[in-house]
Amino acid sequence: MKQNLETAKKLGQGRDAVRQHNLSTVLGLVHQLGPISRSKLGQLTGLNRSTISILVEELNNLGMVFESESTAREGLGRPSIQVSASSNVVAIAIHPELDFLAVAAVSLAGEVRQLERVTYPPGTPVQSIVKESARLIQKLRDDLGQHVKIAGVGVAVPGQVRFGDGVVRLAPHLGWVEVPLAKMLQQETGLPVYLDNDAMVGCNAERIFGAARNFNDVIYLWGGSGLGGGVVANGVQLRGATGYGCELGHVRISDSEQPDYSGLAGTLESIARREDLVAALELGTVSDEELEVALLANRSDSVAAVAHRQIDALARALGNYVNIFNPEIIVLGGFLRSLFWYDQERLLQGLSNGALSASREAVIVRTAELGSRSLLLGSAELAFEQLLAHPGAFTG
Amino acid sequence: MKQNLETAKKLGQGRDAVRQHNLSTVLGLVHQLGPISRSKLGQLTGLNRSTISILVEELNNLGMVFESESTAREGLGRPSIQVSASSNVVAIAIHPELDFLAVAAVSLAGEVRQLERVTYPPGTPVQSIVKESARLIQKLRDDLGQHVKIAGVGVAVPGQVRFGDGVVRLAPHLGWVEVPLAKMLQQETGLPVYLDNDAMVGCNAERIFGAARNFNDVIYLWGGSGLGGGVVANGVQLRGATGYGCELGHVRISDSEQPDYSGLAGTLESIARREDLVAALELGTVSDEELEVALLANRSDSVAAVAHRQIDALARALGNYVNIFNPEIIVLGGFLRSLFWYDQERLLQGLSNGALSASREAVIVRTAELGSRSLLLGSAELAFEQLLAHPGAFTG
DNA sequence: CTGATTTTGTTGATTACGAAAACAAAAAAT
DNA sequence: ATTTTTTGTTTTCGTAATCAACAAAATCAG
Numbered sequence: 001m002k003q004n005l006e007t008a009k010k011l012g013q014g015r016d017a018v019r020q021h022n023l024s025t026v027l028g029l030v031h032q033l034g035p036i037s038r039s040k041l042g043q044l045t046g047l048n049r050s051t052i053s054i055l056v057e058e059l060n061n062l063g064m065v066f067e068s069e070s071t072a073r074e075g076l077g078r079p080s081i082q083v084s085a086s087s088n089v090v091a092i093a094i095h096p097e098l099d100f101l102a103v104a105a106v107s108l109a110g111e112v113r114q115l116e117r118v119t120y121p122p123g124t125p126v127q128s129i130v131k132e133s134a135r136l137i138q139k140l141r142d143d144l145g146q147h148v149k150i151a152g153v154g155v156a157v158p159g160q161v162r163f164g165d166g167v168v169r170l171a172p173h174l175g176w177v178e179v180p181l182a183k184m185l186q187q188e189t190g191l192p193v194y195l196d197n198d199a200m201v202g203c204n205a206e207r208i209f210g211a212a213r214n215f216n217d218v219i220y221l222w223g224g225s226g227l228g229g230g231v232v233a234n235g236v237q238l239r240g241a242t243g244y245g246c247e248l249g250h251v252r253i254s255d256s257e258q259p260d261y262s263g264l265a266g267t268l269e270s271i272a273r274r275e276d277l278v279a280a281l282e283l284g285t286v287s288d289e290e291l292e293v294a295l296l297a298n299r300s301d302s303v304a305a306v307a308h309r310q311i312d313a314l315a316r317a318l319g320n321y322v323n324i325f326n327p328e329i330i331v332l333g334g335f336l337r338s339l340f341w342y343d344q345e346r347l348l349q350g351l352s353n354g355a356l357s358a359s360r361e362a363v364i365v366r367t368a369e370l371g372s373r374s375l376l377l378g379s380a381e382l383a384f385e386q387l388l389a390h391p392g393a394f395t396g
Numbered sequence: 397m398k399q400n401l402e403t404a405k406k407l408g409q410g411r412d413a414v415r416q417h418n419l420s421t422v423l424g425l426v427h428q429l430g431p432i433s434r435s436k437l438g439q440l441t442g443l444n445r446s447t448i449s450i451l452v453e454e455l456n457n458l459g460m461v462f463e464s465e466s467t468a469r470e471g472l473g474r475p476s477i478q479v480s481a482s483s484n485v486v487a488i489a490i491h492p493e494l495d496f497l498a499v500a501a502v503s504l505a506g507e508v509r510q511l512e513r514v515t516y517p518p519g520t521p522v523q524s525i526v527k528e529s530a531r532l533i534q535k536l537r538d539d540l541g542q543h544v545k546i547a548g549v550g551v552a553v554p555g556q557v558r559f560g561d562g563v564v565r566l567a568p569h570l571g572w573v574e575v576p577l578a579k580m581l582q583q584e585t586g587l588p589v590y591l592d593n594d595a596m597v598g599c600n601a602e603r604i605f606g607a608a609r610n611f612n613d614v615i616y617l618w619g620g621s622g623l624g625g626g627v628v629a630n631g632v633q634l635r636g637a638t639g640y641g642c643e644l645g646h647v648r649i650s651d652s653e654q655p656d657y658s659g660l661a662g663t664l665e666s667i668a669r670r671e672d673l674v675a676a677l678e679l680g681t682v683s684d685e686e687l688e689v690a691l692l693a694n695r696s697d698s699v700a701a702v703a704h705r706q707i708d709a710l711a712r713a714l715g716n717y718v719n720i721f722n723p724e725i726i727v728l729g730g731f732l733r734s735l736f737w738y739d740q741e742r743l744l745q746g747l748s749n750g751a752l753s754a755s756r757e758a759v760i761v762r763t764a765e766l767g768s769r770s771l772l773l774g775s776a777e778l779a780f781e782q783l784l785a786h787p788g789a790f791t792g
Numbered sequence: 793c794t795g796a797t798t799t800t801g802t803t804g805a806t807t808a809c810g811a812a813a814a815c816a817a818a819a820a821a822t
Numbered sequence: 823a824t825t826t827t828t829t830g831t832t833t834t835c836g837t838a839a840t841c842a843a844c845a846a847a848a849t850c851a852g
Binding site for chain 1: 407409410411413414417418421425440441442443447554557558565566575585611612627629630632634635636637638639640641643644646647648649650651652658660712715716719720721722723724750751752754755758
């Protein structure tokens, strides 16, 4: 509270806060649930018919949504007007990786309208990547045309992100340290830029559009070269004080002295390693899908030893998360999907052994649904979140 | 969202929601910060002078607060009226343990107005404890007089609590399984009853009134016979989907097969054990304070071996929590206080070794301030939270 | 095909509540 | 004693949700 004494953050609600809030929730529902009738919006929000009418009209005027006449019979009574999110409001999703850059335009309706992908040699300096991003954004804008409004730019960063000011604290693969990426991109493009850790971005996407849709308490674990996580507690994404939280891979679960990519010993990331699986299967560079096919086809003892060790470690970690978070659902993405399908029984049994039964009983374990789309949808969501919070303030 | 489609929970805000919210925040500020001037309330909430005036008057009429003329010089200008929480609005705090029962009346102003404590043999059935609680509550009410209004009853349970319906899922020490304690107490007393896990209750108290005051991201760890935890993330207490979350003691951090009180192996609770410390010091039944004095006075190797092992385990666990939650502050209570003071250096060094530096740098570690008062204040807070959420609806 | 029923959209009047402005009050500063 | 500064009070105003009444568009019953 003392902070508030100084910063004088507004705790009270004024007149316009109500309109702001209602506008925001209506737009949010349209965004998440897709085309929806006015009457259903009324049911969901508890607002009066006349109020919904005014709100939707305002959103229409802002260009955020459009209305279409009733499509088909929905039962008794006068058919309700359908409200849909506009495809002409888009967010730019950016995903920089070691050797490639993906830039996409995602509409408020949830479609990936356009996707550009370029590769470059590892070690390419940030400045070049920023310039390249700006170029691709301009290309997207040109292709999409004048009448498309840009909500902002969302970036999924494979590393630790200071959420408040959009600085990449550390992205080991890319060799970035304290890079003010948001500011750099903002200066280059003139658009508002939002950064977040890639796993958290993926978590949010799965929660809104994917396997964790409709759940309010979610654990998301994603295995790529490293191992990242995301948590949704009580309907809101957990980030910690500065945005460095949710490092679920860097949690020590064993006495082993084997270090992970961040130098921490005995962590889940140090045991459940994609490259060990790939090596055991004697594969080269493979996609997650190819890895999965190869793993499920191979039942040799040597592969089983590696997989079992990783599954057991994963189970132990999941047990910890269940005890800590009491989630409704656990979502496994990346190569962790493959571990799940390799021996689901073993994983779930291990989870049961390590978790308190009260929390264990209720939780379900699923694999991610969105695949590579999750990063695009989730990154765009970073920008849309700001738009949704203040729809009235948006001018495009 | 699908849930909402069925339950039709109100997402939109109506006319009166604003008043409700503002009334709530003003009362909340008075409750937390103690006597405060009207003008400061205006600064903190961002509300207009006239609005504050009306709100405070309404709270006054409800008997929640009272106003007093300016006490002393506070600078230039007309002195502002002081607003204080009423001492005549109280919550009943109940804390049942293995062999004793504490029942207290805590005022909205934060004073423990009265405290009753009785002992009974271990194994006393729940029904008896409920009856005894009701008797003590009646005694408190009689002593306090007619003009005191009761906001409700808050119970700190040493076990797992299903937060939604106030059922004790499992309280190992007390031998309770699926006990509908809230309902039982409600029927016996006619008052609204709220339950929560004891560590979470303590966490909330430390956050509002104690060592974690003014922090929004808190880890709280409390060591008694067992080891419990509490987490505040982004200003709200974490409970998980059903209320079983935050079992920070039951997190596996080692390959050891030593089971804890819940049968889980290699957890923090299985290593950091109060009774091992007590045994090493060759003590009998001691209070936390006595234990601390004895521990700090004894620098023998045998004691050091036990203490160091426990400190190292604690450090490893704390490192995990830091990586997961990126908190601003860690608060250690119960006998964990003693471990901290025994070798602070070792603990902090161990923490640094196991945590990512980005999160590690910002976090501070402190010991709990409230001692045994934390459970009383925190339990009362359970009832006050409901009161604060809907001050207008309260009739006493 | 016709009329009753049901649900939804529309419109205007009503109500609630915070903001703003003008004025009064109570202190310190000059 | 006068000015300045801050706060409390009162009145007026604007905004936004609600309510009631009516119209519109479908299904249902015969």
